[in-house]
Structures are given as structure tokens and as C-alpha cells.
Amino acid sequence: MAVLEAGQSGIANVPVLNLRSDFAGMDDLPAQMAEIGRRARAAARLMALASAQTKDIALRTIAERLRASRETILRENARDVAAAEAAGQSRALIDRLTLDDARLAGMADAVEKIGALADPVGRQLAAIERPNGLLIERVAVPLGVIGVIFESRPNVTADAGALCLKAGNAAILRAGSDSHRSAVAIARAMSEGLVAAGLPADAIQIVPTRDRAAVGAMLAGLDGCIDVIVPRGGRGLVERVQAEARVPVFAHLDGVCHVYVAACADLDMARSLLLNSKLRRTGICGAAETLLVDRACAGTHLVPLVTALLDAGCAVRGDEAVQAADPRVTPASEADWRTEYLDAIISARVVDGLDAAIQHIETHGSHHTDAIVTGDREEATRFLAEVDSAIVTHNASTQFADGGEFGFGAEIGIATGRMHARGPVGVEQLTTFKYRVHGSGQTRP
Amino acid sequence: MAVLEAGQSGIANVPVLNLRSDFAGMDDLPAQMAEIGRRARAAARLMALASAQTKDIALRTIAERLRASRETILRENARDVAAAEAAGQSRALIDRLTLDDARLAGMADAVEKIGALADPVGRQLAAIERPNGLLIERVAVPLGVIGVIFESRPNVTADAGALCLKAGNAAILRAGSDSHRSAVAIARAMSEGLVAAGLPADAIQIVPTRDRAAVGAMLAGLDGCIDVIVPRGGRGLVERVQAEARVPVFAHLDGVCHVYVAACADLDMARSLLLNSKLRRTGICGAAETLLVDRACAGTHLVPLVTALLDAGCAVRGDEAVQAADPRVTPASEADWRTEYLDAIISARVVDGLDAAIQHIETHGSHHTDAIVTGDREEATRFLAEVDSAIVTHNASTQFADGGEFGFGAEIGIATGRMHARGPVGVEQLTTFKYRVHGSGQTRP
Structure with missing residues (x-):
């Protein structure tokens, strides 16, 4: 797998850097985004087959790498914070943006906790025995590719990425411009964890540009390469995503x-x-x-x-x-x-x-x-x-009203839509299902 | 309930006629369609609370009324067929359009069979006991309002309407212009069944116009009043619906x-x-x-x-x-x-x-x-x-690959999307869920 080899050769090969090198001749955003989509889809196919053990090794390694990368992550975060301060951003935004030792430790612990959850993939959701001898199983499988669009909280990178990984999905993460450097540094640690477990580095990609048009491309679904979008941020973001998305969205606009x-x-x-x-x-x-x-x-x-x-x-x-x-x-x-x-x-x-x-x-x-x-x-x-x-x-x-309080371990958000996921969206809601029909030569009369 | 009274006064009060009278001052299609949406949403609230018994009485009565309305339905169908022949429609389309005694009997039997299925609403899908004593139930509830857009087969009126009803939803049915008269006659029988069971006649509405713009309005979601669209027809219809719908769609474009x-x-x-x-x-x-x-x-x-x-x-x-x-x-x-x-x-x-x-x-x-x-x-x-x-x-x-063969009793279609419903879409897939949290004064620390 080219993807794995690229990742395995070290820190320079995390997805964002892959993109930089591979996209040498691709200046245009649509082509870059389409390539991210194709890679995510290819990674999703491999992720869907990953064993619970492999995914858990990846998550434990990610937690370790987050702790080991303390210096880099805090340095990149300090650059984000300095830029936000220079740009005159609000105190509240800067607070959401700022990482420290405690927050970084919390982030690593959360990833470890997600690793310890039961694997939501492969559960038998229903079994139907038909009079003709067919055994029909409904089995949980990953959703596919999840696009996460977030704003200033850099910890969403770890949090959302880990939840998607646990449920066997590939994730395309788009950080707000304020938190971009922090998110890239966190994604690098995650990429190392994936590769260490033998999983494709492209299973968690960060959109490498701050260009706002990248959000539009994701909302259009990257030519069928995104299955669901999860916005994580303020009302303005959620409103835009709900209005423009051409793919399903897990979100809530208001909590009145x-x-x-x-x-x-x-x-x-x-x-x-x-x-x-x-x-x-x-x-x-x-x-x-x-x-x-x-x-x-x-x-x-x-x-x-x-x-x-x-x-x-x-x-x-x-x-x-x-x-x-x-x-x-x-x-x-x-x-x-x-x-x-x-x-x-x-x-x-x-x-x-x-x-x-x-x-x-x-x-x-x-x-x-x-x-x-x-x-x-x-x-x-x-x-x-x-x-x-x-x-x-x-x-x-x-x-x-919280996935943790419901016993889901963690949540990627809360949905008020009626389809598929409703209420806290935990790893179970990041799966769908397929039917496996076991026969012995049955034909339909 | 105004809705019930209108229906109760007899055959002249089926939804399509309600619309004709109530819409005296509403020539414009957008206002008519918005009103259909509002009525469907109001009906859906009542349908969600209907007992299994009430819904089954409605379905049995609908089957009876379909049989009793044989003459009217076949007469209206003959007018549809004559118009289609005059318009030079294909033999295949005219075959799909034509009803006879056997097809009508099949339609009534199918409705009765749907009535005999287990109620998909109210099933406890999960129960979580939390250490703080909270009991959290995930319970199946109706999806809400389902828009069905179909072409020349008039039996979809009975079939899709009955499935939506069984799952406690309201349905907005849009028949193809070829089958419009037949669909209206069938919907009248269904309306009578609803009203006889004390359910709102607006729970199954037929769009009263052949104007193609009505489809566009439905695909836009009628201002949040449609939760999901189900297209039933050829590739052209499904393609248009998938491309234009602003609400979720249960469909498959191809079966390769x-x-x-x-x-x-x-x-x-x-x-x-x-x-x-x-x-x-x-x-x-x-x-x-x-x-x-x-x-x-x-x-x-x-x-x-x-x-x-x-x-x-x-x-x-x-x-x-x-x-x-x-x-x-x-x-x-x-x-x-x-x-x-x-x-x-x-x-x-x-x-x-x-x-x-x-x-x-x-x-x-x-x-x-x-x-x-x-x-x-x-x-x-x-x-x-x-x-x-x-x-x-x-x-x-x-x-x-069929809901009946899977033991679902009946299906509204087969979905190849990944969200919510996948494979045969039976009554179970026409529900969603909510969380009921039972406490004894618990506050969150």
C-alpha cells in the first residue's frame, strides 16, 4: 500500500505533508479536495476491515504519541494563539483555542478511553431465519467517510478523529483557521498511531488549506466521497452546514x-x-x-x-x-x-x-x-x-443530555435531526449496517 | 379536531377535496404545497400517538373500503388508461397503469397484511441503567412525514400509504400525471379508513395538482414539513430526486x-x-x-x-x-x-x-x-x-433482495444509501427513535 509506506517513513509523511508533496502540480483547490476524498474512500475500505484489536492498538499509540509530542503541539498551539491575539480575536475564542498540559493530558486520556470502548463494528443487530432455510443477519458496519468541520477548539482533532477511527471510518477534518497549526500537529501524532497499527495514514486527514472554499467542497460531498458531515462549532457554522450540505448532517442548531x-x-x-x-x-x-x-x-x-x-x-x-x-x-x-x-x-x-x-x-x-x-x-x-x-x-x-452521561463513553455531538442518529452521537451511531444472507443454494420461486 | 370533522362528513371530504374547498383563495402552488406540509405535520403528531389497535382498525377498514369502492376505482382508472392511450403512451406504461379485479384484490390484501404486522412503534431498542439510578430507554417512534413520489403504478398509493400509516407517519403522495385519477380514488378509500378509526384524514394526502412544480416543492422539503422522500419509479425519477432533494431520500438508483x-x-x-x-x-x-x-x-x-x-x-x-x-x-x-x-x-x-x-x-x-x-x-x-x-x-x-423475502412483510423500496435505512425498507425502517430518561430527582454533578 503506497499509503502505508508513505506514512511509515516517519513524521514527514503525515497526510498533510503527503498532500504537500503529492499535490506539487495541483494548485487548484477542487483537485486537491477531490484527491483527499478519494484517499479517504480508499482508507475507509481498509478501515472497515480492521479488527477491534488493531483499532485499539492505534488508539493507545495515538494517546502515547500525543503525550510524547507535548512540546511540538504546545509550540504550534502557541503560534495559533499568538496569531489569534494579533488578529484581535475575543478572549472566549482564545480560551477555546489555548492548550496547556492539563488539556493535552485530557485529550490523550479521552483517546485512550475511546480505545477501551466496545467495538461497535460487527455487532449482529438482527438475525432472521426464513422458512426456506436462509439465515439473514443485519450486521453493524462503518458509515464510511465522515467529514468533520470545526472551529477554534483544537482538541476536536483528537476527539472526533478517535471516534471515527473506533467505528472503522475514515475522517476528513477541517480545522478553523485559528486552530489550524495546532490541529496539524495533533493530526501528525494520530497519523503515527494509525501507521504503527498498520492502518492507513489517510484514515485521518486534515484539510491542508485555510481556504474557506474547502468547506464548500466538503459540503458538496467530494463527489460521493463523504457520507456524513459533523459540524462542531457555533450557530453560524451549523447554520451554514445545514443550509448548504448535499450530504447528511449530524448536528443540532439550537438547544432551546x-x-x-x-x-x-x-x-x-x-x-x-x-x-x-x-x-x-x-x-x-x-x-x-x-x-x-x-x-x-x-x-x-x-x-x-x-x-x-x-x-x-x-x-x-x-x-x-x-x-x-x-x-x-x-x-x-x-x-x-x-x-x-x-x-x-x-x-x-x-x-x-x-x-x-x-x-x-x-x-x-x-x-x-x-x-x-x-x-x-x-x-x-x-x-x-x-x-x-x-x-x-x-x-x-x-x-x-450528553453521550458520556448516557454511557456511550464519548460523543461526537448531539443531533436533533430525525434520521439515523438522534440525541448523543456516540460510536454506535457512527456505524450503519448491511445484510448478510447465508444460503445453501436457495433460489426464489 | 377540524381535520377529523371534515373527514367524518363523508366521501366529499377526503384530503384532495378538502384542499379544493379550503384552497379557494389559493391559486398559487407554493401556498397550496405549504398548506399540505403543515397539515401533514399536524397529522403526524396525532399519528405518532395512535395505538397499534387504532392503526390496525384503520388498515382493515381501508382494505374493506378498497374492495367496496371497486366500481369507482376501476372507473377512474379506466379514464386514466384512456387518457394514456390517447396520449400514445407505451404498452409497458399502460400495463403498469391498468387496474383490474385481481390487481385491486391484491392491493386490498396487501393493506390487510400490513395491518397484521407487528407495530414497529414503541419498541424498546435499548435500555441503559446508569450508576446514578437513571434509566435511559431508546424507544422507536415514527419518522414523521414521508413524501412519496411515484409514477404510473396506482397501487403505490395503497401500498406506500399503508406502510407509512402502520409506522405512525403521515404521508404526502404525489402520483404521476398518468395515474392521478386512480390515485385520488384509492386515496379516498384510505381517507375513509383513517377517519373511521378516529385518525386524521390528512395522514394520507394526495397532492391535488399535476403541476410538475409540486415535485420541486416536495424535494425542497416543504419548509421542514417533510422528513424523508421515497421515489418509486424509473431511473429518471430517482436521479432527479437524488440530485435535487434537500431532505434525506430512501432509494436506489441502480441495481447492478x-x-x-x-x-x-x-x-x-x-x-x-x-x-x-x-x-x-x-x-x-x-x-x-x-x-x-x-x-x-x-x-x-x-x-x-x-x-x-x-x-x-x-x-x-x-x-x-x-x-x-x-x-x-x-x-x-x-x-x-x-x-x-x-x-x-x-x-x-x-x-x-x-x-x-x-x-x-x-x-x-x-x-x-x-x-x-x-x-x-x-x-x-x-x-x-x-x-x-x-x-x-x-x-x-x-x-x-426484497422486504417480503426478508420477512419484513412488505417494503416501500430498497435503499442503497448508507444512512438510516439500507436494503429493503420495511415498516421498521420508517421509524426513528427517541431517548426517554427516567429519574428520581437526579442532577448532574
């Missing part, structure tokens, strides 16, 4: 999550779940953005809930009933019901029971994660059935 | 299926599987189009296999080795390896063993259904693993 406190809710539990859902971390997609309180318990529950939020430093924007509960509450506008604050702000309203709560969520929500707090089992059952969101919880915080 | 006869193949079995795979029915997507013979057994197997095909009336286009086997073989061109004949024609070549066979299939195939005939278990295992097709068979005819 609700906590509905029903009449039968225990007040202490409601308060604790609400504070956790809203304030544990305000910047994650599973953070609650709207509180709905059943009118039947507003008299007893509304003031304590609103006061608890306000006292914890959360701004509350409410309808008239909520405004009446505390003078610190400001009026909510129509737009508030559709807003993902990702901040210590919550919108709140009183609703006329379960149907009105469901109606509000279906009208204004984003089908991400919604919670009911109630002691009434029947009411909970109706809420869990009728709220059409990827995740619905009963007496549990919305902040559990 | 292969039979690979390996060195260890029993000659009698190989002959029988080959003839069945190619000639049982030549017009279906699972029909074999290419024969590959291992060079190691060409000396003994090639002449008998090629002779059997030719003697059965199948034209053979071969490489030089195959041409040498029988003077009736004509030369195959490069294009033949990628051609789905859907006719009594086969392309054939001799290959250098398993790797060459797999390489041929991966290069020229369409990832639909491919078969190996061999007595060597290890070789079969490699073929089933390495051929990246929706269905791979060992010692079994490619013509088993």
Missing part, C-alpha cells in the same frame, strides 16, 4: 430546552432540577432556557422557583404571572421563547396544564432535550410520549 | 448486482443460482446483471454456465475468455460493466480470484445486492465482509 414543573411536582426536587438544568453550565446545548410552571401549582411553586433562580444570579424574563412573582423579573418578548441564551438568563411562563406545556414546547422548542418534573406517573408518561424531542426526561436534569 | 462463481462452487448450484438471479424476473432491481467467474474454475464452469444462460434466452456480453466459450457471446464494452439491463442480457467476465472479483464489484457495482457461490466458507466470509453492498449473499439468489 424546557423544564416543565407540573402541579404534582415536589417543590424541593423541582428547585434542584431547575437550578441544575439552567445553571450547572449555562453554555452547553442541554442547558435549560425556558421554565414552564403549571398554573395549578403556581401559587405555591412559582415564587420559590423564581426566587431561587434570581438569588443564584440568573436573570428571569417572564410573562405577567412570573413578573408578579418578583420585582426583579423583566418582561419576556415573543422572541424569548425561541432564544437559546447559553447564559445565566431564563425565560419563564405559567401554562394551563400539560397540554399547554406540550403545545408551548412543540411550538417554540428545538426538539433537543425537555424535562418534566412531576409526581404523577401518568402525566410523565404523556409528556415523554408527546414531546417530540431527541431526549425527554422525567425528574432528571436536562444537563444529562 | 453481481454473481461471483468461485473456484469451489458446485456447478449445479452455481447454474441454478445464476439462472434464478438473472432470469426469474429480469425487470427487478435485485436481478443479476453481471457474472464473474474465477479463472481457477473457468475451464470446467464457464462453458456450462454461459450455455445455460444462452439456452434460456439470455444474451451474453463477455470479455475474450467468455467469448471463447460460445460463439453466441458478443463482446462486452466498458459500459456494460456499469449497465443495469433490466432485461434478458448479462455481462460476464473471468476474474483472477476473490480479490479481483471484489475489486470489480467495488469499481462497477451499485452497492445493492451481490452474491458469491462457493463451497469455501472462508472465501464466503471474506466476500460478505469486503463487498460493501446493502445485501451480500452466499449461495443464495440475488432475487431475494
Whole structure:
């Protein structure tokens, strides 16, 4: 395999450098991108056949190489950070961009943890014995080639690359221009891990250019060489990807999550779940953005809930009933019901029971994660059935919307689309299936 | 529910007529199509909550109404056929279009059979108990709104509508202009069945216009109101749908299926599987189009296999080795390896063993259904693993590529895409899932 030989000859042969040399005569971006696609497809065919053991050796080696490459990675990251500072980027972006020893160690540990997960490939998902003696198996196989488009967090390189690898896929990673140097340095370590395990270095490729047109080429699917796109970044990126992609996308645009406190809710539990859902971390997609309180318990529950939020430093924007509960509450506008604050702000309203709560969520929500707090089992059952969101919880915080918390080990993101993957996207969702039909000469009558 | 009342007042209130009256002031197609989308989405919310029993009552009633509406349906169909004849349509199209008592009875029986299938909704697909006491269930729920675009076969109305209904979805059906009257008459019977079971008549809507722009509107997704499109028809339709759809598509463009006869193949079995795979029915997507013979057994197997095909009336286009086997073989061109004949024609070549066979299939195939005939278990295992097709068979005819033959009861089509549904698309593949999280006050640390 030319691919393997190139990788095996050392650090100069990681994909990005392969590209530089092989593409000597290819100045034009479309040709470069097409070549990346072809290599990914070829690598995917080999990856699909890799044993669990081989993939795990690769992941353990990648973790080792990430630790061993500490100096290089931090040096390249410092260059990214300096450039971002010189360009006047925001403090928040620079924080997301910056690596240190702790973050690097976390990255290596995460890769190791992904290696330790059960192999999602080859699982028998169904077995059908037919009267004619045919045995039909549905078996999990890799999805193929996964395109990951991310922004400033360089750790996505390791994280997304490792998840794709574990599920037997090839990955094409496109880093934001801010994190490009860091991503290349991380990808180099990953490439070494792949090659050490006898896997094709092209199984994890970094797009070698900062040209924004590369994103457009990926969204067009690289002539059938990308099977699914995963955007990792802010709303602007996700919006562009969802609008332009000609291939399936695993993503969520918004996480407008609700906590509905029903009449039968225990007040202490409601308060604790609400504070956790809203304030544990305000910047994650599973953070609650709207509180709905059943009118039947507003008299007893509304003031304590609103006061608890306000006292914890959360701004509350409410309808008239909520405004009446505390003078610190400001009026909510129509737009508030559709807003993902990702901040210590919550919108709140009183609703006329379960149907009105469901109606509000279906009208204004984003089908991400919604919670009911109630002691009434029947009411909970109706809420869990009728709220059409990827995740619905009963007496549990919305902040559990996370692949790790679901026991998936890790996630590449959370999807609110309805097809294939919904909710946390773990290694299992990075596979598809095929049918294997075992016969003994059967013909169809 | 306005929807139910409209339907309940009788035959004049089937969706197509609802549209006619409600759309009095809406001449423009985009507004009409948007309204169809909104109604479908509203109906889908109700359908998702329908019990298995309710859906089965609807399907049984639909079967009855189809039988009872024999006169109307055959009269409307006769008008479609007369128009098609006047327009000089082909004999084949008119055959696909024509209904008679036997076909109508078959249609009603098929709907009843779909009613008798197990309910795909509500199945617990996974249950995860977390150390913190959370119980997380992955539960099958309907996909939502399914758009079906078909051509001249009017029975697709009943067939596709019934499958969507069984899986708790709403359907928007767009009939070809040739079959429009027949489809409307069939949809009327279905509407009556829905309403009799207390389900919304809008759960199965027929697009009331023959304007081709309606297809474009559906492919754009009706502003998020269509979750998936299923094209049912010829290559031209599927190609347009795959090229233009902004929503996921369940389809296959080609069925270039292969039979690979390996060195260890029993000659009698190989002959029988080959003839069945190619000639049982030549017009279906699972029909074999290419024969590959291992060079190691060409000396003994090639002449008998090629002779059997030719003697059965199948034209053979071969490489030089195959041409040498029988003077009736004509030369195959490069294009033949990628051609789905859907006719009594086969392309054939001799290959250098398993790797060459797999390489041929991966290069020229369409990832639909491919078969190996061999007595060597290890070789079969490699073929089933390495051929990246929706269905791979060992010692079994490619013509088993069918939802009924897989035990799915019925299928809405066969998909060669990798996402969500792959292979025969039965009621199970017309569902997605959600996560239900059952807690007792857990907050995330």
C-alpha cells in the first residue's frame, strides 16, 4: 500500500505533508479536495476491515504519541494563539483555542478511553431465519467517510478523529483557521498511531488549506466521497452546514430546552432540577432556557422557583404571572421563547396544564432535550410520549443530555435531526449496517 | 379536531377535496404545497400517538373500503388508461397503469397484511441503567412525514400509504400525471379508513395538482414539513430526486448486482443460482446483471454456465475468455460493466480470484445486492465482509433482495444509501427513535 509506506517513513509523511508533496502540480483547490476524498474512500475500505484489536492498538499509540509530542503541539498551539491575539480575536475564542498540559493530558486520556470502548463494528443487530432455510443477519458496519468541520477548539482533532477511527471510518477534518497549526500537529501524532497499527495514514486527514472554499467542497460531498458531515462549532457554522450540505448532517442548531414543573411536582426536587438544568453550565446545548410552571401549582411553586433562580444570579424574563412573582423579573418578548441564551438568563411562563406545556414546547422548542418534573406517573408518561424531542426526561436534569452521561463513553455531538442518529452521537451511531444472507443454494420461486 | 370533522362528513371530504374547498383563495402552488406540509405535520403528531389497535382498525377498514369502492376505482382508472392511450403512451406504461379485479384484490390484501404486522412503534431498542439510578430507554417512534413520489403504478398509493400509516407517519403522495385519477380514488378509500378509526384524514394526502412544480416543492422539503422522500419509479425519477432533494431520500438508483462463481462452487448450484438471479424476473432491481467467474474454475464452469444462460434466452456480453466459450457471446464494452439491463442480457467476465472479483464489484457495482457461490466458507466470509453492498449473499439468489423475502412483510423500496435505512425498507425502517430518561430527582454533578 503506497499509503502505508508513505506514512511509515516517519513524521514527514503525515497526510498533510503527503498532500504537500503529492499535490506539487495541483494548485487548484477542487483537485486537491477531490484527491483527499478519494484517499479517504480508499482508507475507509481498509478501515472497515480492521479488527477491534488493531483499532485499539492505534488508539493507545495515538494517546502515547500525543503525550510524547507535548512540546511540538504546545509550540504550534502557541503560534495559533499568538496569531489569534494579533488578529484581535475575543478572549472566549482564545480560551477555546489555548492548550496547556492539563488539556493535552485530557485529550490523550479521552483517546485512550475511546480505545477501551466496545467495538461497535460487527455487532449482529438482527438475525432472521426464513422458512426456506436462509439465515439473514443485519450486521453493524462503518458509515464510511465522515467529514468533520470545526472551529477554534483544537482538541476536536483528537476527539472526533478517535471516534471515527473506533467505528472503522475514515475522517476528513477541517480545522478553523485559528486552530489550524495546532490541529496539524495533533493530526501528525494520530497519523503515527494509525501507521504503527498498520492502518492507513489517510484514515485521518486534515484539510491542508485555510481556504474557506474547502468547506464548500466538503459540503458538496467530494463527489460521493463523504457520507456524513459533523459540524462542531457555533450557530453560524451549523447554520451554514445545514443550509448548504448535499450530504447528511449530524448536528443540532439550537438547544432551546424546557423544564416543565407540573402541579404534582415536589417543590424541593423541582428547585434542584431547575437550578441544575439552567445553571450547572449555562453554555452547553442541554442547558435549560425556558421554565414552564403549571398554573395549578403556581401559587405555591412559582415564587420559590423564581426566587431561587434570581438569588443564584440568573436573570428571569417572564410573562405577567412570573413578573408578579418578583420585582426583579423583566418582561419576556415573543422572541424569548425561541432564544437559546447559553447564559445565566431564563425565560419563564405559567401554562394551563400539560397540554399547554406540550403545545408551548412543540411550538417554540428545538426538539433537543425537555424535562418534566412531576409526581404523577401518568402525566410523565404523556409528556415523554408527546414531546417530540431527541431526549425527554422525567425528574432528571436536562444537563444529562450528553453521550458520556448516557454511557456511550464519548460523543461526537448531539443531533436533533430525525434520521439515523438522534440525541448523543456516540460510536454506535457512527456505524450503519448491511445484510448478510447465508444460503445453501436457495433460489426464489 | 377540524381535520377529523371534515373527514367524518363523508366521501366529499377526503384530503384532495378538502384542499379544493379550503384552497379557494389559493391559486398559487407554493401556498397550496405549504398548506399540505403543515397539515401533514399536524397529522403526524396525532399519528405518532395512535395505538397499534387504532392503526390496525384503520388498515382493515381501508382494505374493506378498497374492495367496496371497486366500481369507482376501476372507473377512474379506466379514464386514466384512456387518457394514456390517447396520449400514445407505451404498452409497458399502460400495463403498469391498468387496474383490474385481481390487481385491486391484491392491493386490498396487501393493506390487510400490513395491518397484521407487528407495530414497529414503541419498541424498546435499548435500555441503559446508569450508576446514578437513571434509566435511559431508546424507544422507536415514527419518522414523521414521508413524501412519496411515484409514477404510473396506482397501487403505490395503497401500498406506500399503508406502510407509512402502520409506522405512525403521515404521508404526502404525489402520483404521476398518468395515474392521478386512480390515485385520488384509492386515496379516498384510505381517507375513509383513517377517519373511521378516529385518525386524521390528512395522514394520507394526495397532492391535488399535476403541476410538475409540486415535485420541486416536495424535494425542497416543504419548509421542514417533510422528513424523508421515497421515489418509486424509473431511473429518471430517482436521479432527479437524488440530485435535487434537500431532505434525506430512501432509494436506489441502480441495481447492478453481481454473481461471483468461485473456484469451489458446485456447478449445479452455481447454474441454478445464476439462472434464478438473472432470469426469474429480469425487470427487478435485485436481478443479476453481471457474472464473474474465477479463472481457477473457468475451464470446467464457464462453458456450462454461459450455455445455460444462452439456452434460456439470455444474451451474453463477455470479455475474450467468455467469448471463447460460445460463439453466441458478443463482446462486452466498458459500459456494460456499469449497465443495469433490466432485461434478458448479462455481462460476464473471468476474474483472477476473490480479490479481483471484489475489486470489480467495488469499481462497477451499485452497492445493492451481490452474491458469491462457493463451497469455501472462508472465501464466503471474506466476500460478505469486503463487498460493501446493502445485501451480500452466499449461495443464495440475488432475487431475494426484497422486504417480503426478508420477512419484513412488505417494503416501500430498497435503499442503497448508507444512512438510516439500507436494503429493503420495511415498516421498521420508517421509524426513528427517541431517548426517554427516567429519574428520581437526579442532577448532574
